[in-house]
Amino acid sequence: MSHEAMILGEAAQPAPSLLSGAMQCGYFDRFECRSCTLMGVPYGTQIDGKLAHARQLLAAWPDAQWLPPMLSSPAAFRNRAKMVVGGTAENPTLGILDAAQHGVDLTGCGILAPELHVAFAPIKAFITLAHLTPYDVPTRRGELKHALLTLSPDSDLMLRFVLRSTEPLGRIRKHLPSLLATLPQLAVVSVNLLPEHKAVLEGDEEIMLHGETLAMRLGGHTLHLRPASFFQTNTEIAAALYAQAREWIDETSAHSVWDLYCGVGGFALHVAGPSRHVHGVEISAAAIDSARLSAAEAGLTNVTFTVGDATALSAAEPPDAIIVNPPRRGLGAQLCATLEASGVQTIVYSSCNAVTLARDIAAMPSYRPQRIRLFDMFPQTDHYEVMVLLARV
Numbered sequence: 212m213s214h215e216a217m218i219l220g221e222a223a224q225p226a227p228s229l230l231s232g233a234m235q236c237g238y239f240d241r242f243e244c245r246s247c248t249l250m251g252v253p254y255g256t257q258i259d260g261k262l263a264h265a266r267q268l269l270a271a272w273p274d275a276q277w278l279p280p281m282l283s284s285p286a287a288f289r290n291r292a293k294m295v296v297g298g299t300a301e302n303p304t305l306g307i308l309d310a311a312q313h314g315v316d317l318t319g320c321g322i323l324a325p326e327l328h329v330a331f332a333p334i335k336a337f338i339t340l341a342h343l344t345p346y347d348v349p350t351r352r353g354e355l356k357h358a359l360l361t362l363s364p365d366s367d368l369m370l371r372f373v374l375r376s377t378e379p380l381g382r383i384r385k386h387l388p389s390l391l392a393t394l395p396q397l398a399v400v401s402v403n404l405l406p407e408h409k410a411v412l413e414g415d416e417e418i419m420l421h422g423e424t425l426a427m428r429l430g431g432h433t434l435h436l437r438p439a440s441f442f443q444t445n446t447e448i449a450a451a452l453y454a455q456a457r458e459w460i461d462e463t464s465a466h467s468v469w470d471l472y473c474g475v476g477g478f479a480l481h482v483a484g485p486s487r488h489v490h491g492v493e494i495s496a497a498a499i500d501s502a503r504l505s506a507a508e509a510g511l512t513n514v515t516f517t518v519g520d521a522t523a524l525s526a527a528e529p530p531d532a533i534i535v536n537p538p539r540r541g542l543g544a545q546l547c548a549t550l551e552a553s554g555v556q557t558i559v560y561s562s563c564n565a566v567t568l569a570r571d572i573a574a575m576p577s578y579r580p581q582r583i584r585l586f587d588m589f590p591q592t593d594h595y596e597v598m599v600l601l602a603r604v
Contacts, residue, residue, distance in 0.1 A: 230255030234286050234591065236321055243315050244307060247322065247591035254285045258587060261595045265585055268569040275580035275599075281451045285590045290362040290446045292320075292327045293412060296338070296345040296355045303338045303345055305331055305358055312348040322591060326366050326396070333393045334358055334370070340389065341382040346375055351408050354379050359403075359413070361425060361436065364446055369399040369425040371438050373413050375406055380418070387420060398422045401438045413439070424501060430454060432480045433508060435501040440475050448588045452598060453481040455584060456534055456559050459600045463557045465531035471521040471546075476502030476514075478534045478561075483514045491516040492524065522546045526553035534559045541567025547574040558601040563588070565597050572601065579604045 233253045238244040240251075249257050258280055269275070294305035297314015306317030318331040338345075338355065346353040357373035372383065380402060391397055399422035405414035417438050424435035427442060429450040436442050443449035460468060460482045470479040473491030475498050483489050483506075491514075493499050499518045506514040521537070522545050533555050535542060541564060542550070550558065551574070558578060562568035572580060578601040586596040 230258070232285075234321065238315075238317060238320070243309075244317055244320075246307075248593060249591050254282075254590065257285075257590065257593075258282065258585075261587065261593065262585055264593070265565050265583070265595070265597050268565045269572075269580065269583060269599075271569070271573065272580045276582045278582055278584040280585040280587060281448060281455075283445055283448050283587045283590050286321050287324055288445050288447070288590060289323045289327070290442075291444050292323050292358075292360040294318075294358045294360070296343075296358055298345055300342050300344050301339055303335050303343075303355075305335065308348065314345065324362050326362050326368070327360055330360055330368055330370070330394055330396070333390060334360075336393070337386065337390045341379065341386045343372070343374075343379050343383070348408075356405055357412060361442070362446075363398070363425050363436075364428050365426065366396060367398040367425060368394065368396045369401075369422075369436065369438065370397055371401050371403050371413070371417075373403045373405050375404075377402075377404065377418075384420065391421065399425050399438065403438065424504070427475075430481055432477075433505055434475045434477055434480070435504045436475055437497045437501050440495065440498045440501055442475065442477075443588060445588045448586050448596070449477065452561055452586055452596065453477055455586075455598055456561065457481045459559055459582070460532055460534070460557075463532055465557065467530035468532045468534065469530045470534045470536075471524065472536045472538070473502060473516065474498050474536070476505050476516065478536060479514055479516070480505055480509065480511065482534070483509075483511050485513075487513065488530075489514045490530070492519050492521050494518065494520050524549055526550065526555065529553040529555045531555070532557040532559065534561070536561040537567075539564040539567065542571045542574075544574065547571050551575045551577055554603070556603050560599045560601060561596065562599070563594070563596050565595075568597060568599065572599070575601070577603055 298304040304314030304316035306315045343355040344353040346356045359371040361369040400420045402418040403413045404416040427434040468489045470491040473493045479489045479491040499516045502516045582600040588596040
């Protein structure tokens with residue numbers, strides 16, 4: 212099989228016969244990129260391994276009901292391309308760096324959505340036109356470090372150029388109209404400044420050049436994504452997570468819900484209802500601005516958001532239910548202790564790290580997992596998302 216994506220049609224539930232199929236990748240076979248650690252493993256085998264891993268970690272709660280896993284398309288599922296820029300301005304590469312810190316072009320990557328592939332050639336041409344010299348790690352010279360591309364469900368794009376300094380900014384502004392003409396799908400273009408020489412993806416300063424937010428329309432809601440905001444890399448699985456949380460919250464008939472680590476408001480907006488007040492908390496002010504914009508556009512006056520640290524939460528007046536979607540480090544001892552003492556009847560915990568999920572549940576002995584579901588957010592790797600419905604006992 213070629214390196215091209217294996218399209219399965221119904222992304223959330225592939226046909227059973229296709230579970231035995233394995234995606235092949237020329238980059239992987241040639242040892243040019245080994246990021247997809249399960250590349251070549253049959254998709255069904257990948258799912259079995261992830262389920263076994265999750266079940267082992269959550270074995271302390273044998274009475275919990277395991278729902279069927281939510282499956283993804285094994286290929287062409289990523290809505291985001293995080294490309295290191297290498298080579299030269301005349302012949303740039305978009306992909307990764309090899310062991311010698313030379314650029315390896317990965318623009319044919321089969322796990323990326325096809326709409327991202329379409330953008331790569333125009334972006335390379337723009338790098339040449341604007342004479343954006345790729346940053347050379349060994350010599351610490353050059354300007355352009357990364358090109359970050361995000362795809363919306365409507366096939367619009369957000370493009371961010373990560374630069375060492377503002378030196379190329381004038382040339383980018385000058386030639387940007389030609390890029391917009393070539394790629395009319397570009398809804399947002401920005402420059403991010405990362406002056407330090409360190410292994411991170413982006414810096415703190417963002418300069419907007421075109422547009423403001425990328426509209427992520429899913430589940431009947433529009434989420435507004437700003438350049439520095441987090442969004443799941445697999446859009447269809449993200450929609451499935453939101454739908455599952457809504458179903459479980461609706462079953463409780465909760466009148467008040469908190470959404471902790473709410474990001475741009477995905478869970479909060481999806482669980483909103485006419486007789487339900489939802490309040491989201493997120494440390495990123497940009498994400499909260501996006502969440503408030505989405506709620507206002509939807510006319511949801513009973514959905515509110517606050518910039519704040521979820522770990523410092525006080526549950527003096529607890530809601531009926533809480534949704535938590537923390538980073539890989541989990542909730543931590545302080546927030547677990549707060550939730551344990553809160554008296555909240557229902558917690559919906561969405562986790563990208565089942566190790567810290569199991570640790571956090573163990574730290575809240577007043578709660579028992581009722582239902583568990585695995586969501587295959589990251590095919591071709593051993594990573595996955597898992598959602599747990601916790602009830603106070």
